[in-house]
Amino acid sequence: MPQNQRTRVVAAGRPHEPNSPVNPPVDFTSTYMYRPSVAYPQVYAREGIPSFEPLEQLLAELEAGAHGLLFSSGQAAISAVISQLPLGGHLIIPKHAYMGYYTLAAQLAAKGHFSLHRVDITETEQVLSTVREAAQLAAAQNTQALLWIESPTNPMLEVADVPALIAGARQLGVRTAVDNTFATPLRQNPLKHGADVVIHSVTKFISGHSDVIMGAAVTADPALHTALHAHRNLHGTIPGPMEVFLALRGVRTLAVRLDAAERNAEILARRLDELSKDDAVPLTRVTYPGLDSHPQHERAKAQFGGEDGGFGAIITIDTGSLEAADAVLESLQVWTPATSLGGVESLAERRRRHPGEPETVPEGLIRLSVGIEAAEDLYQDLAQALRAAA
Numbered sequence: 001m002p003q004n005q006r007t008r009v010v011a012a013g014r015p016h017e018p019n020s021p022v023n024p025p026v027d028f029t030s031t032y033m034y035r036p037s038v039a040y041p042q043v044y045a046r047e048g049i050p051s052f053e054p055l056e057q058l059l060a061e062l063e064a065g066a067h068g069l070l071f072s073s074g075q076a077a078i079s080a081v082i083s084q085l086p087l088g089g090h091l092i093i094p095k096h097a098y099m100g101y102y103t104l105a106a107q108l109a110a111k112g113h114f115s116l117h118r119v120d121i122t123e124t125e126q127v128l129s130t131v132r133e134a135a136q137l138a139a140a141q142n143t144q145a146l147l148w149i150e151s152p153t154n155p156m157l158e159v160a161d162v163p164a165l166i167a168g169a170r171q172l173g174v175r176t177a178v179d180n181t182f183a184t185p186l187r188q189n190p191l192k193h194g195a196d197v198v199i200h201s202v203t204k205f206i207s208g209h210s211d212v213i214m215g216a217a218v219t220a221d222p223a224l225h226t227a228l229h230a231h232r233n234l235h236g237t238i239p240g241p242m243e244v245f246l247a248l249r250g251v252r253t254l255a256v257r258l259d260a261a262e263r264n265a266e267i268l269a270r271r272l273d274e275l276s277k278d279d280a281v282p283l284t285r286v287t288y289p290g291l292d293s294h295p296q297h298e299r300a301k302a303q304f305g306g307e308d309g310g311f312g313a314i315i316t317i318d319t320g321s322l323e324a325a326d327a328v329l330e331s332l333q334v335w336t337p338a339t340s341l342g343g344v345e346s347l348a349e350r351r352r353r354h355p356g357e358p359e360t361v362p363e364g365l366i367r368l369s370v371g372i373e374a375a376e377d378l379y380q381d382l383a384q385a386l387r388a389a390a
């Protein structure tokens with residue numbers, strides 16, 4: 001078995017016998033023929049097909065879990081995980097988190113599925129005291145609590161003390177789920193710290209080319225895996241075979257894509273930080289976990305160790321106003337104004353254009369998903385667009 005994450009992304013989930021194809025075949029079928037006299041492991045594709053297994057196995061290996069499960073989207077994986085909370089349970093969530101997650105949790109809470117407890121995920125002691133209160137309520141009400149961690153958070157790039165939160169919640173008998181989309185399995189492995197489940201939007205860095213919507217949940221707990229699999233089957237949230245093909249093809253280059261994008265992000269964050277000192281440019285703040293000025297820089301340095309280190313490929317810039325941000329987006333030539341992130345191409349988006357984004361996200365904040373183009377072109381394009389917006 002390979003010891004190295006860089007090898008795993010390339011080698012895991014490949015057929016390895018003489019005469020086998022180097023890439024696993026993909027079944028484009030909804031159903032499988034059977035004879036009553038022959039044992040039949042495959043029945044109907046909504047239950048999952050052998051073509052899912054190479055990528056599920058690869059993600060399980062990367063996240064140090066025993067079981068990977070693909071879903072039709074990151075949201076579907078999130079929905080499956082939070083649906084495991086019994087009715088009347090307690091969900092502790094970061095006050096900044098992926099908007100779709102946040103909106104879904106708020107809707108389910110409004111319908112009475114569970115109670116929501118919002119926390120500042122960077123404040124470890126406060127989070128754990130909320131977890132303690134939720135655990136006490138849950139015990140008294142004969143239900144359960146779940147701590148949801150996202151780190152770095154989307155789009156505020158807050159960095160949680162992931163190992164301490166997981167360990168603290170465990171001591172209180174509370175399960176933890178971690179959205180590991182931004183860090184990727186190459187920079188952070190929450191299951192190694194005892195998290196119960198990790199979810200990914202495979203749509204983002206893992207598939208890496210902005211051509212797939214897919215999600216995944218990885219766990220070391222066989223009972224949780226079985227429950228999530230049953231949820232996927234009954235809610236019908238399986239990915240399509242073409243998406244599985246594209247995502248497996250995409251993940252093979254995750255290590256080199258991430259290296260290149262992070263290198264660019266480091267350069268851009270520093271140069272934009274320099275540029276923000278120019279009063280003629282509408283740029284009030286640059287946020288990147290790799291900058292000394294990031295409030296959790298030291299924590300990020302300690303946590304995103306991995307084999308290669310690095311602080312991710314997402315930066316945010318605050319232009320100070322909705323108007324300035326929109327003017328920047330109008331002028332960009334190399335960057336594509338679009339939502340989503342984690343692809344080879346650089347994308348920029350004003351997050352507050354979504355009504356669901358919390359008001360604590362500044363109106364003028366642009367999230368930059370740094371791709372693998374030349375850093376100089378990316379910088380010059382942003383600099384000209386910022387100057388044009390002045």
Ligand SMILES: *Cc1c(COP(=O)(O)O)cnc(C)c1O
Nearest residue numbers: 073074075098154181201203214
């Ligand atoms: C995009 C995203 C999701 C949702 O994933 P989809 O594949 O779009 O459903 C969840 N969490 C984070 C952090 C994301 O960026």
